[in-house]
Amino acid sequence: MSKRDYLDGTELTAQQTLELLREARARKRGAKAKSPAPLAGKTLALLFEKHSTRTRVSFEAGAAQLGGRSIFLSPQDTQLARGENLADSARVLSEYVDGIVVRTFGHERVEEIAQHASVPVINGLTDQHHPCQALADFLTLLERFGDLKGLKLAYLGDGNNVAHSLLIVGGLIGVSVTVACPPKLMPSPGVVARARKLASASGAEIHVTNDIRAACQGAHALYTDVWTSMGQEGKEAARHKALAPYGVHGELFHWTDKDAVFMHCLPAHRGQEVTAEVIDGPRSVVFQQAGNRLHAQKVLLEILLGGSDGR
Numbered sequence: 655m656s657k658r659d660y661l662d663g664t665e666l667t668a669q670q671t672l673e674l675l676r677e678a679r680a681r682k683r684g685a686k687a688k689s690p691a692p693l694a695g696k697t698l699a700l701l702f703e704k705h706s707t708r709t710r711v712s713f714e715a716g717a718a719q720l721g722g723r724s725i726f727l728s729p730q731d732t733q734l735a736r737g738e739n740l741a742d743s744a745r746v747l748s749e750y751v752d753g754i755v756v757r758t759f760g761h762e763r764v765e766e767i768a769q770h771a772s773v774p775v776i777n778g779l780t781d782q783h784h785p786c787q788a789l790a791d792f793l794t795l796l797e798r799f800g801d802l803k804g805l806k807l808a809y810l811g812d813g814n815n816v817a818h819s820l821l822i823v824g825g826l827i828g829v830s831v832t833v834a835c836p837p838k839l840m841p842s843p844g845v846v847a848r849a850r851k852l853a854s855a856s857g858a859e860i861h862v863t864n865d866i867r868a869a870c871q872g873a874h875a876l877y878t879d880v881w882t883s884m885g886q887e888g889k890e891a892a893r894h895k896a897l898a899p900y901g902v903h904g905e906l907f908h909w910t911d912k913d914a915v916f917m918h919c920l921p922a923h924r925g926q927e928v929t930a931e932v933i934d935g936p937r938s939v940v941f942q943q944a945g946n947r948l949h950a951q952k953v954l955l956e957i958l959l960g961g962s963d964g965r
Contacts, residue, residue, distance in 0.1 A: 658958050659768045659775045662761075663785035663823040664848075666957075668856055671827050672802070674957065675793050678949040682797075691721025692960035696752040698724040701732070701743075701767075702778065703758040708920065709778045709786070712947040713755050716955055719948075725751065744770035753959045756780075774958040781815055781883075782842070787919050788819035789950035792829060794943045795875060798915055806830045806859075807917075808873035808910075810866060810900045811927055812893070813841030816879045816919050821845060825852035825860055832861040834869035836896040866900060870909040877917040878902045878927045894926070902928040907937065915939045
């Protein structure tokens with residue numbers, strides 16, 4: 655059987671993704687896996703070129719809880735720091751481990767590793783996509799609302815990798831997503847076009863706008879992210895000026911669904927992209943989101959490394 659990767663969220667079908675989310679919810683509630691240790695004897699490499707808290711710990715803990723092991727590799731730990739190319743590194747790691755999680759800058763880097771690796775490769779974050787975060791986000795909404803059908807998510811801020819993955823995975827599984835952002839920080843037109851194509855099959859709606867109120871209207875979730883991501887240091891002043899109107903505050907919930915929640919992938923900067931009253935208030939589900947990284951990724955690991963069919 656050919657190996658399966660998870661790079662932008664479309665490697666699983668809509669049905670497989672929804673089943674993953676439902677299974678993760680059931681496991682979190684205490685349902686037993688078909689096998690008590692589906693990753694027994696297997697090793698996961700974490701090849702990280704960016705700092706991480708949630709992604710690293712959730713994958714390491716998840717692998718251990720499934721009976722496997724993990725090896726963390728920073729740039730200084732490998733020959734990549736001395737010029738070894740990605741293709742050779744991917745082939746070599748494939749001789750030792752059963753899967754590779756990559757956290758890097760350009761998305762083409764994880765694609766190149768996947769092209770040359772003979773074991774599954776998982777995107778743990780690139781500048782273009784963050785699909786594992788989206789899995790945790792939609793798992794959180796599934797838990798909160800009981801069903802994803804008919805939900806609307808509004809993302810306010812930079813049209814970045816998180817926004818891209820919400821658009822792609824939301825469009826795939828039928829959650830309507832609206833991204834509201836400044837004109838110079840719009841999501842990639844190519845990503846938006848792909849999301850709309852996926853949404854045409856799922857019945858979701860995809861919108862990109864500068865109109866904050868229109869984005870919030872009837873939304874079941876307001877989502878934001880930091881204004882300056884890794885690799886954008888030195889651009890803080892210009893980015894903060896452009897993004898200041900898109901900060902999330904309590905008054906925005908006047909326009910949302912009455913049960914709307916606040917979401918953030920973390921880390922957060924209170925007083926910038928979100929007020930403290932919102933992120934620390936009763937609508938916030940940010941720590942539930944963070945915890946759900948573990949539960950969603952465990953099922954993903956079982957599908958990709960453990961032989962589950964992912965139905």
